[in-house]
Amino acid sequence: MISSSYRYFLAISEDLSIRKAAERVHISPSALSRQVMLLEAEYGQPLLIRKANGVELTAAGDILLRHIHSLLRQEHALKGDLADLGNLQSGHVRVACGNGFATSLANLILPEFYELHPGVTYTVIVAPGDEVMRSIIEDQADIGLTFNPPSHPAIEVIGSFKAPLLAVMSPHATCRKLNEGVSLEDLAKLPLALPRFNHGIRRLVSQVEMAEGLRLRPAMESNSYEVLTSFIVNRRGVSLFPYFSVAQEVKEKKLNALPLTHAMFQSTTAAIVVRRGRHSSLAATEFLKHLKQQIRALEDTGRD
Missing domain, CATH: 3.40.190.10 (Periplasmic binding protein-like II)
Structure with a gap:
Protein backbone atom coordinates (compact mmCIF):
# COMPACT_ATOMS: atom_id res chain seq x y z
CA MET A 1 0.00 0.00 0.00
CA ILE A 2 1.42 3.39 -0.91
CA SER A 3 1.57 6.05 1.77
CA SER A 4 -1.10 8.67 2.36
CA SER A 5 1.31 11.45 1.44
CA TYR A 6 1.91 9.79 -1.95
CA ARG A 7 -1.84 9.48 -2.56
CA TYR A 8 -2.27 13.15 -1.64
CA PHE A 9 0.51 14.14 -4.02
CA LEU A 10 -1.13 12.04 -6.75
CA ALA A 11 -4.41 13.90 -6.22
CA ILE A 12 -2.62 17.25 -6.54
CA SER A 13 -0.91 16.11 -9.76
CA GLU A 14 -4.30 15.17 -11.24
CA ASP A 15 -6.09 18.40 -10.30
CA LEU A 16 -3.09 20.77 -10.43
CA SER A 17 -4.82 22.59 -7.60
CA ILE A 18 -4.30 22.11 -3.86
CA ARG A 19 -7.81 23.40 -3.13
CA LYS A 20 -9.53 21.03 -5.58
CA ALA A 21 -7.37 18.09 -4.51
CA ALA A 22 -8.11 18.82 -0.85
CA GLU A 23 -11.85 18.75 -1.54
CA ARG A 24 -11.50 15.40 -3.31
CA VAL A 25 -9.46 13.68 -0.59
CA HIS A 26 -11.48 15.31 2.22
CA ILE A 27 -8.77 17.18 4.10
CA SER A 28 -8.11 20.90 4.46
CA PRO A 29 -5.90 22.71 1.91
CA SER A 30 -3.49 23.68 4.70
CA ALA A 31 -3.12 20.04 5.79
CA LEU A 32 -2.53 19.00 2.17
CA SER A 33 0.12 21.71 1.77
CA ARG A 34 1.87 20.42 4.91
CA GLN A 35 1.99 16.92 3.41
CA VAL A 36 3.73 18.32 0.34
CA MET A 37 6.19 20.29 2.48
CA LEU A 38 7.03 17.09 4.41
CA LEU A 39 7.77 15.31 1.13
CA GLU A 40 9.88 18.25 -0.06
CA ALA A 41 11.81 18.18 3.22
CA GLU A 42 12.33 14.42 2.95
CA TYR A 43 13.65 14.54 -0.62
CA GLY A 44 15.39 17.91 -0.42
CA GLN A 45 13.75 19.18 -3.60
CA PRO A 46 10.81 21.46 -4.40
CA LEU A 47 8.02 19.36 -5.86
CA LEU A 48 5.50 22.05 -6.80
CA ILE A 49 5.54 25.52 -8.29
CA ARG A 50 2.69 27.50 -6.75
CA LYS A 51 0.82 29.81 -9.10
CA ALA A 52 -2.14 32.15 -8.75
CA ASN A 53 -4.47 29.72 -10.52
CA GLY A 54 -3.05 26.43 -9.19
CA VAL A 55 0.21 24.50 -9.10
CA GLU A 56 2.68 22.96 -11.52
CA LEU A 57 4.99 19.99 -10.92
CA THR A 58 8.72 20.64 -10.89
CA ALA A 59 11.16 18.22 -12.53
CA ALA A 60 11.53 16.53 -9.12
CA GLY A 61 7.74 16.40 -8.84
CA ASP A 62 7.53 14.63 -12.20
CA ILE A 63 10.09 12.05 -11.03
CA LEU A 64 8.14 11.45 -7.83
CA LEU A 65 4.90 11.11 -9.80
CA ARG A 66 6.45 8.43 -12.04
CA HIS A 67 7.61 6.60 -8.92
CA ILE A 68 4.09 6.74 -7.44
CA HIS A 69 2.59 5.41 -10.68
CA SER A 70 5.13 2.56 -10.57
CA LEU A 71 4.10 1.71 -7.01
CA LEU A 72 0.43 1.78 -8.00
CA ARG A 73 1.13 -0.64 -10.85
CA GLN A 74 2.89 -2.99 -8.45
CA GLU A 75 0.03 -2.73 -5.97
CA HIS A 76 -2.55 -3.45 -8.64
CA ALA A 77 -0.52 -6.41 -9.94
CA LEU A 78 -0.23 -7.79 -6.41
CA LYS A 79 -3.98 -7.57 -5.87
CA GLY A 80 -4.54 -9.24 -9.23
CA ASP A 81 -2.13 -12.06 -8.46
CA LEU A 82 -3.79 -12.67 -5.10
CA ALA A 83 -7.22 -12.66 -6.73
CA ASP A 84 -5.97 -15.14 -9.33
CA LEU A 85 -5.41 -17.68 -6.55
CA SER A 160 -8.38 -3.66 -34.11
CA PHE A 161 -11.81 -3.91 -35.71
CA LYS A 162 -13.47 -2.35 -38.70
CA ALA A 163 -15.96 0.22 -37.47
CA PRO A 164 -17.43 1.99 -40.50
CA LEU A 165 -19.60 4.95 -39.66
CA LEU A 166 -23.31 4.57 -40.37
CA ALA A 167 -26.12 7.04 -40.80
CA VAL A 168 -28.30 6.38 -37.74
CA MET A 169 -31.87 7.61 -37.63
CA SER A 170 -35.33 6.81 -36.39
CA PRO A 171 -37.01 3.99 -38.35
CA HIS A 172 -39.81 6.47 -39.04
CA ALA A 173 -37.40 8.82 -40.80
CA THR A 174 -36.03 6.19 -43.19
CA CYS A 175 -37.16 6.51 -46.78
CA ARG A 176 -36.67 4.00 -49.57
CA LYS A 177 -34.22 6.24 -51.45
CA LEU A 178 -31.78 6.25 -48.51
CA ASN A 179 -31.79 2.48 -47.97
CA GLU A 180 -29.25 2.10 -50.76
CA GLY A 181 -26.79 4.41 -48.98
CA VAL A 182 -26.58 7.91 -47.53
CA SER A 183 -24.40 10.46 -49.30
CA LEU A 184 -22.91 13.72 -48.06
CA GLU A 185 -25.57 15.55 -50.06
CA ASP A 186 -28.26 13.56 -48.23
CA LEU A 187 -26.71 14.45 -44.86
CA ALA A 188 -26.69 18.13 -45.81
CA LYS A 189 -30.47 18.02 -46.28
CA LEU A 190 -31.29 16.24 -42.99
CA PRO A 191 -31.34 17.56 -39.39
CA LEU A 192 -27.88 16.42 -38.30
CA ALA A 193 -26.70 15.71 -34.75
CA LEU A 194 -22.94 15.28 -34.26
CA PRO A 195 -20.40 14.84 -31.43
CA ARG A 196 -18.37 17.92 -30.52
CA PHE A 197 -15.09 18.83 -32.21
CA ASN A 198 -12.83 16.94 -29.75
CA HIS A 199 -14.42 13.62 -30.74
CA GLY A 200 -12.85 11.27 -33.29
CA ILE A 201 -16.07 11.06 -35.32
CA ARG A 202 -16.29 14.83 -35.63
CA ARG A 203 -12.64 15.09 -36.65
CA LEU A 204 -13.30 12.54 -39.39
CA VAL A 205 -16.36 14.49 -40.56
CA SER A 206 -14.15 17.59 -40.82
CA GLN A 207 -11.62 15.66 -42.95
CA VAL A 208 -14.39 14.49 -45.29
CA GLU A 209 -15.78 18.04 -45.54
CA MET A 210 -12.34 19.38 -46.50
CA ALA A 211 -11.81 16.61 -49.04
CA GLU A 212 -15.16 17.23 -50.71
CA GLY A 213 -15.46 20.99 -50.29
CA LEU A 214 -18.83 20.61 -48.59
CA ARG A 215 -19.83 22.01 -45.19
CA LEU A 216 -22.30 20.12 -43.02
CA ARG A 217 -24.19 22.28 -40.53
CA PRO A 218 -25.37 20.20 -37.59
CA ALA A 219 -28.66 21.11 -35.98
CA MET A 220 -27.22 19.95 -32.65
CA GLU A 221 -23.84 19.10 -31.10
CA SER A 222 -23.25 17.16 -27.89
CA ASN A 223 -20.57 15.13 -26.13
CA SER A 224 -23.28 12.71 -24.93
CA TYR A 225 -24.37 9.77 -27.07
CA GLU A 226 -27.57 9.59 -25.04
CA VAL A 227 -28.44 13.17 -26.01
CA LEU A 228 -27.58 12.54 -29.66
CA THR A 229 -29.68 9.37 -29.89
CA SER A 230 -32.59 11.04 -28.09
CA PHE A 231 -32.47 13.87 -30.62
CA ILE A 232 -32.58 11.60 -33.63
CA VAL A 233 -35.34 9.46 -32.13
CA ASN A 234 -37.55 12.41 -31.24
CA ARG A 235 -36.73 14.88 -34.02
CA ARG A 236 -36.32 12.34 -36.82
CA GLY A 237 -32.84 13.62 -37.55
CA VAL A 238 -29.67 11.68 -38.30
CA SER A 239 -26.31 11.12 -36.63
CA LEU A 240 -23.14 9.20 -37.47
CA PHE A 241 -22.10 6.23 -35.33
CA PRO A 242 -20.28 2.92 -35.74
CA TYR A 243 -22.60 -0.05 -35.29
CA PHE A 244 -21.33 -1.03 -31.83
CA SER A 245 -22.40 2.37 -30.47
CA VAL A 246 -26.07 1.75 -31.25
CA ALA A 247 -26.24 -2.06 -31.40
CA GLN A 248 -28.79 -2.30 -28.58
CA GLU A 249 -31.08 0.36 -30.06
CA VAL A 250 -30.90 -1.19 -33.54
CA LYS A 251 -31.57 -4.63 -32.09
CA GLU A 252 -34.66 -3.25 -30.32
CA LYS A 253 -35.70 -1.45 -33.56
CA LYS A 254 -35.57 1.95 -31.87
CA LEU A 255 -33.04 3.12 -34.47
CA ASN A 256 -32.11 2.22 -38.01
CA ALA A 257 -28.50 2.20 -39.28
CA LEU A 258 -27.83 2.78 -42.97
CA PRO A 259 -24.51 2.69 -44.86
CA LEU A 260 -22.70 5.90 -45.76
CA THR A 261 -21.47 6.02 -49.33
CA HIS A 262 -18.27 8.04 -48.82
CA ALA A 263 -15.18 5.80 -48.68
CA MET A 264 -13.57 7.69 -45.77
CA PHE A 265 -16.54 6.84 -43.56
CA GLN A 266 -16.08 3.15 -44.38
CA SER A 267 -12.40 2.90 -43.39
CA THR A 268 -12.60 3.75 -39.68
CA THR A 269 -11.51 1.36 -36.93
Whole structure:
Protein backbone atom coordinates (compact mmCIF):
# COMPACT_ATOMS: atom_id res chain seq x y z
CA MET A 1 0.00 0.00 0.00
CA ILE A 2 1.42 3.39 -0.91
CA SER A 3 1.57 6.05 1.77
CA SER A 4 -1.10 8.67 2.36
CA SER A 5 1.31 11.45 1.44
CA TYR A 6 1.91 9.79 -1.95
CA ARG A 7 -1.84 9.48 -2.56
CA TYR A 8 -2.27 13.15 -1.64
CA PHE A 9 0.51 14.14 -4.02
CA LEU A 10 -1.13 12.04 -6.75
CA ALA A 11 -4.41 13.90 -6.22
CA ILE A 12 -2.62 17.25 -6.54
CA SER A 13 -0.91 16.11 -9.76
CA GLU A 14 -4.30 15.17 -11.24
CA ASP A 15 -6.09 18.40 -10.30
CA LEU A 16 -3.09 20.77 -10.43
CA SER A 17 -4.82 22.59 -7.60
CA ILE A 18 -4.30 22.11 -3.86
CA ARG A 19 -7.81 23.40 -3.13
CA LYS A 20 -9.53 21.03 -5.58
CA ALA A 21 -7.37 18.09 -4.51
CA ALA A 22 -8.11 18.82 -0.85
CA GLU A 23 -11.85 18.75 -1.54
CA ARG A 24 -11.50 15.40 -3.31
CA VAL A 25 -9.46 13.68 -0.59
CA HIS A 26 -11.48 15.31 2.22
CA ILE A 27 -8.77 17.18 4.10
CA SER A 28 -8.11 20.90 4.46
CA PRO A 29 -5.90 22.71 1.91
CA SER A 30 -3.49 23.68 4.70
CA ALA A 31 -3.12 20.04 5.79
CA LEU A 32 -2.53 19.00 2.17
CA SER A 33 0.12 21.71 1.77
CA ARG A 34 1.87 20.42 4.91
CA GLN A 35 1.99 16.92 3.41
CA VAL A 36 3.73 18.32 0.34
CA MET A 37 6.19 20.29 2.48
CA LEU A 38 7.03 17.09 4.41
CA LEU A 39 7.77 15.31 1.13
CA GLU A 40 9.88 18.25 -0.06
CA ALA A 41 11.81 18.18 3.22
CA GLU A 42 12.33 14.42 2.95
CA TYR A 43 13.65 14.54 -0.62
CA GLY A 44 15.39 17.91 -0.42
CA GLN A 45 13.75 19.18 -3.60
CA PRO A 46 10.81 21.46 -4.40
CA LEU A 47 8.02 19.36 -5.86
CA LEU A 48 5.50 22.05 -6.80
CA ILE A 49 5.54 25.52 -8.29
CA ARG A 50 2.69 27.50 -6.75
CA LYS A 51 0.82 29.81 -9.10
CA ALA A 52 -2.14 32.15 -8.75
CA ASN A 53 -4.47 29.72 -10.52
CA GLY A 54 -3.05 26.43 -9.19
CA VAL A 55 0.21 24.50 -9.10
CA GLU A 56 2.68 22.96 -11.52
CA LEU A 57 4.99 19.99 -10.92
CA THR A 58 8.72 20.64 -10.89
CA ALA A 59 11.16 18.22 -12.53
CA ALA A 60 11.53 16.53 -9.12
CA GLY A 61 7.74 16.40 -8.84
CA ASP A 62 7.53 14.63 -12.20
CA ILE A 63 10.09 12.05 -11.03
CA LEU A 64 8.14 11.45 -7.83
CA LEU A 65 4.90 11.11 -9.80
CA ARG A 66 6.45 8.43 -12.04
CA HIS A 67 7.61 6.60 -8.92
CA ILE A 68 4.09 6.74 -7.44
CA HIS A 69 2.59 5.41 -10.68
CA SER A 70 5.13 2.56 -10.57
CA LEU A 71 4.10 1.71 -7.01
CA LEU A 72 0.43 1.78 -8.00
CA ARG A 73 1.13 -0.64 -10.85
CA GLN A 74 2.89 -2.99 -8.45
CA GLU A 75 0.03 -2.73 -5.97
CA HIS A 76 -2.55 -3.45 -8.64
CA ALA A 77 -0.52 -6.41 -9.94
CA LEU A 78 -0.23 -7.79 -6.41
CA LYS A 79 -3.98 -7.57 -5.87
CA GLY A 80 -4.54 -9.24 -9.23
CA ASP A 81 -2.13 -12.06 -8.46
CA LEU A 82 -3.79 -12.67 -5.10
CA ALA A 83 -7.22 -12.66 -6.73
CA ASP A 84 -5.97 -15.14 -9.33
CA LEU A 85 -5.41 -17.68 -6.55
CA GLY A 86 -9.17 -17.92 -6.36
CA ASN A 87 -9.35 -18.86 -10.07
CA LEU A 88 -11.57 -15.90 -10.99
CA GLN A 89 -13.71 -16.19 -7.88
CA SER A 90 -12.73 -12.56 -7.38
CA GLY A 91 -10.75 -9.86 -9.14
CA HIS A 92 -11.26 -6.37 -10.52
CA VAL A 93 -11.20 -5.10 -14.10
CA ARG A 94 -10.80 -1.40 -14.99
CA VAL A 95 -12.02 -0.36 -18.43
CA ALA A 96 -11.68 3.07 -20.03
CA CYS A 97 -13.83 3.65 -23.09
CA GLY A 98 -15.18 6.30 -25.36
CA ASN A 99 -18.80 7.35 -25.01
CA GLY A 100 -19.75 5.31 -28.07
CA PHE A 101 -18.64 2.07 -26.45
CA ALA A 102 -20.35 2.61 -23.12
CA THR A 103 -23.89 1.47 -23.98
CA SER A 104 -22.86 -1.76 -25.67
CA LEU A 105 -20.34 -2.42 -22.92
CA ALA A 106 -22.98 -1.99 -20.21
CA ASN A 107 -25.87 -3.69 -22.03
CA LEU A 108 -24.23 -6.47 -24.01
CA ILE A 109 -20.66 -7.23 -22.95
CA LEU A 110 -20.39 -6.83 -19.17
CA PRO A 111 -23.59 -8.76 -18.29
CA GLU A 112 -22.44 -11.89 -20.12
CA PHE A 113 -19.03 -11.86 -18.44
CA TYR A 114 -20.68 -11.20 -15.07
CA GLU A 115 -22.85 -14.29 -15.55
CA LEU A 116 -19.71 -16.36 -16.10
CA HIS A 117 -17.70 -14.77 -13.26
CA PRO A 118 -20.02 -13.14 -10.69
CA GLY A 119 -17.17 -12.55 -8.23
CA VAL A 120 -15.36 -10.10 -10.54
CA THR A 121 -16.00 -6.37 -10.06
CA TYR A 122 -15.52 -3.52 -12.53
CA THR A 123 -14.64 0.14 -12.88
CA VAL A 124 -15.77 1.73 -16.17
CA ILE A 125 -14.35 5.16 -17.05
CA VAL A 126 -16.16 6.94 -19.89
CA ALA A 127 -14.01 9.66 -21.44
CA PRO A 128 -12.86 11.18 -24.76
CA GLY A 129 -10.30 9.21 -26.74
CA ASP A 130 -7.26 11.16 -25.52
CA GLU A 131 -8.35 10.62 -21.91
CA VAL A 132 -8.78 6.90 -22.59
CA MET A 133 -5.20 6.78 -23.85
CA ARG A 134 -3.95 8.71 -20.82
CA SER A 135 -5.81 6.33 -18.47
CA ILE A 136 -4.00 3.39 -20.04
CA ILE A 137 -0.58 5.05 -20.09
CA GLU A 138 -0.88 6.07 -16.42
CA ASP A 139 -2.30 2.67 -15.39
CA GLN A 140 -5.62 4.06 -14.25
CA ALA A 141 -7.27 1.40 -16.44
CA ASP A 142 -6.34 -2.12 -17.54
CA ILE A 143 -8.09 -2.06 -20.91
CA GLY A 144 -9.03 0.79 -23.22
CA LEU A 145 -11.61 0.98 -26.00
CA THR A 146 -11.27 3.86 -28.40
CA PHE A 147 -12.08 5.02 -31.92
CA ASN A 148 -9.26 5.57 -34.47
CA PRO A 149 -6.52 5.71 -31.77
CA PRO A 150 -3.25 7.53 -32.53
CA SER A 151 -0.05 5.54 -32.20
CA HIS A 152 1.90 5.88 -28.94
CA PRO A 153 5.07 4.06 -27.80
CA ALA A 154 3.50 3.12 -24.44
CA ILE A 155 0.31 1.74 -26.03
CA GLU A 156 -0.17 -1.72 -27.50
CA VAL A 157 -3.17 -2.39 -29.74
CA ILE A 158 -4.51 -5.82 -28.76
CA GLY A 159 -7.38 -5.89 -31.21
CA SER A 160 -8.38 -3.66 -34.11
CA PHE A 161 -11.81 -3.91 -35.71
CA LYS A 162 -13.47 -2.35 -38.70
CA ALA A 163 -15.96 0.22 -37.47
CA PRO A 164 -17.43 1.99 -40.50
CA LEU A 165 -19.60 4.95 -39.66
CA LEU A 166 -23.31 4.57 -40.37
CA ALA A 167 -26.12 7.04 -40.80
CA VAL A 168 -28.30 6.38 -37.74
CA MET A 169 -31.87 7.61 -37.63
CA SER A 170 -35.33 6.81 -36.39
CA PRO A 171 -37.01 3.99 -38.35
CA HIS A 172 -39.81 6.47 -39.04
CA ALA A 173 -37.40 8.82 -40.80
CA THR A 174 -36.03 6.19 -43.19
CA CYS A 175 -37.16 6.51 -46.78
CA ARG A 176 -36.67 4.00 -49.57
CA LYS A 177 -34.22 6.24 -51.45
CA LEU A 178 -31.78 6.25 -48.51
CA ASN A 179 -31.79 2.48 -47.97
CA GLU A 180 -29.25 2.10 -50.76
CA GLY A 181 -26.79 4.41 -48.98
CA VAL A 182 -26.58 7.91 -47.53
CA SER A 183 -24.40 10.46 -49.30
CA LEU A 184 -22.91 13.72 -48.06
CA GLU A 185 -25.57 15.55 -50.06
CA ASP A 186 -28.26 13.56 -48.23
CA LEU A 187 -26.71 14.45 -44.86
CA ALA A 188 -26.69 18.13 -45.81
CA LYS A 189 -30.47 18.02 -46.28
CA LEU A 190 -31.29 16.24 -42.99
CA PRO A 191 -31.34 17.56 -39.39
CA LEU A 192 -27.88 16.42 -38.30
CA ALA A 193 -26.70 15.71 -34.75
CA LEU A 194 -22.94 15.28 -34.26
CA PRO A 195 -20.40 14.84 -31.43
CA ARG A 196 -18.37 17.92 -30.52
CA PHE A 197 -15.09 18.83 -32.21
CA ASN A 198 -12.83 16.94 -29.75
CA HIS A 199 -14.42 13.62 -30.74
CA GLY A 200 -12.85 11.27 -33.29
CA ILE A 201 -16.07 11.06 -35.32
CA ARG A 202 -16.29 14.83 -35.63
CA ARG A 203 -12.64 15.09 -36.65
CA LEU A 204 -13.30 12.54 -39.39
CA VAL A 205 -16.36 14.49 -40.56
CA SER A 206 -14.15 17.59 -40.82
CA GLN A 207 -11.62 15.66 -42.95
CA VAL A 208 -14.39 14.49 -45.29
CA GLU A 209 -15.78 18.04 -45.54
CA MET A 210 -12.34 19.38 -46.50
CA ALA A 211 -11.81 16.61 -49.04
CA GLU A 212 -15.16 17.23 -50.71
CA GLY A 213 -15.46 20.99 -50.29
CA LEU A 214 -18.83 20.61 -48.59
CA ARG A 215 -19.83 22.01 -45.19
CA LEU A 216 -22.30 20.12 -43.02
CA ARG A 217 -24.19 22.28 -40.53
CA PRO A 218 -25.37 20.20 -37.59
CA ALA A 219 -28.66 21.11 -35.98
CA MET A 220 -27.22 19.95 -32.65
CA GLU A 221 -23.84 19.10 -31.10
CA SER A 222 -23.25 17.16 -27.89
CA ASN A 223 -20.57 15.13 -26.13
CA SER A 224 -23.28 12.71 -24.93
CA TYR A 225 -24.37 9.77 -27.07
CA GLU A 226 -27.57 9.59 -25.04
CA VAL A 227 -28.44 13.17 -26.01
CA LEU A 228 -27.58 12.54 -29.66
CA THR A 229 -29.68 9.37 -29.89
CA SER A 230 -32.59 11.04 -28.09
CA PHE A 231 -32.47 13.87 -30.62
CA ILE A 232 -32.58 11.60 -33.63
CA VAL A 233 -35.34 9.46 -32.13
CA ASN A 234 -37.55 12.41 -31.24
CA ARG A 235 -36.73 14.88 -34.02
CA ARG A 236 -36.32 12.34 -36.82
CA GLY A 237 -32.84 13.62 -37.55
CA VAL A 238 -29.67 11.68 -38.30
CA SER A 239 -26.31 11.12 -36.63
CA LEU A 240 -23.14 9.20 -37.47
CA PHE A 241 -22.10 6.23 -35.33
CA PRO A 242 -20.28 2.92 -35.74
CA TYR A 243 -22.60 -0.05 -35.29
CA PHE A 244 -21.33 -1.03 -31.83
CA SER A 245 -22.40 2.37 -30.47
CA VAL A 246 -26.07 1.75 -31.25
CA ALA A 247 -26.24 -2.06 -31.40
CA GLN A 248 -28.79 -2.30 -28.58
CA GLU A 249 -31.08 0.36 -30.06
CA VAL A 250 -30.90 -1.19 -33.54
CA LYS A 251 -31.57 -4.63 -32.09
CA GLU A 252 -34.66 -3.25 -30.32
CA LYS A 253 -35.70 -1.45 -33.56
CA LYS A 254 -35.57 1.95 -31.87
CA LEU A 255 -33.04 3.12 -34.47
CA ASN A 256 -32.11 2.22 -38.01
CA ALA A 257 -28.50 2.20 -39.28
CA LEU A 258 -27.83 2.78 -42.97
CA PRO A 259 -24.51 2.69 -44.86
CA LEU A 260 -22.70 5.90 -45.76
CA THR A 261 -21.47 6.02 -49.33
CA HIS A 262 -18.27 8.04 -48.82
CA ALA A 263 -15.18 5.80 -48.68
CA MET A 264 -13.57 7.69 -45.77
CA PHE A 265 -16.54 6.84 -43.56
CA GLN A 266 -16.08 3.15 -44.38
CA SER A 267 -12.40 2.90 -43.39
CA THR A 268 -12.60 3.75 -39.68
CA THR A 269 -11.51 1.36 -36.93
CA ALA A 270 -12.09 0.67 -33.26
CA ALA A 271 -9.29 -0.63 -31.06
CA ILE A 272 -8.72 -2.43 -27.78
CA VAL A 273 -5.57 -1.06 -26.18
CA VAL A 274 -3.39 -1.84 -23.13
CA ARG A 275 -0.20 -0.37 -21.75
CA ARG A 276 2.77 -2.01 -23.41
CA GLY A 277 4.57 -4.47 -21.15
CA ARG A 278 2.08 -4.29 -18.25
CA HIS A 279 1.32 -7.29 -16.05
CA SER A 280 -2.36 -8.26 -16.47
CA SER A 281 -4.36 -10.07 -13.82
CA LEU A 282 -6.27 -13.23 -14.66
CA ALA A 283 -9.54 -11.28 -14.46
CA ALA A 284 -8.29 -8.65 -16.93
CA THR A 285 -6.86 -11.33 -19.24
CA GLU A 286 -10.09 -13.30 -19.34
CA PHE A 287 -12.20 -10.18 -19.77
CA LEU A 288 -9.96 -9.12 -22.64
CA LYS A 289 -10.65 -12.44 -24.41
CA HIS A 290 -14.38 -12.02 -23.84
CA LEU A 291 -14.28 -8.42 -25.05
CA LYS A 292 -12.54 -9.33 -28.31
CA GLN A 293 -15.06 -12.09 -29.00
CA GLN A 294 -18.05 -9.85 -28.30
CA ILE A 295 -16.81 -6.92 -30.38
CA ARG A 296 -16.03 -9.30 -33.23
CA ALA A 297 -19.60 -10.62 -32.97
CA LEU A 298 -20.97 -7.06 -33.03
CA GLU A 299 -18.78 -6.28 -36.02
CA ASP A 300 -20.15 -9.31 -37.87
CA THR A 301 -23.74 -8.39 -36.96
CA GLY A 302 -23.23 -4.84 -38.20
CA ARG A 303 -22.16 -6.19 -41.62
CA ASP A 304 -25.28 -8.37 -41.97
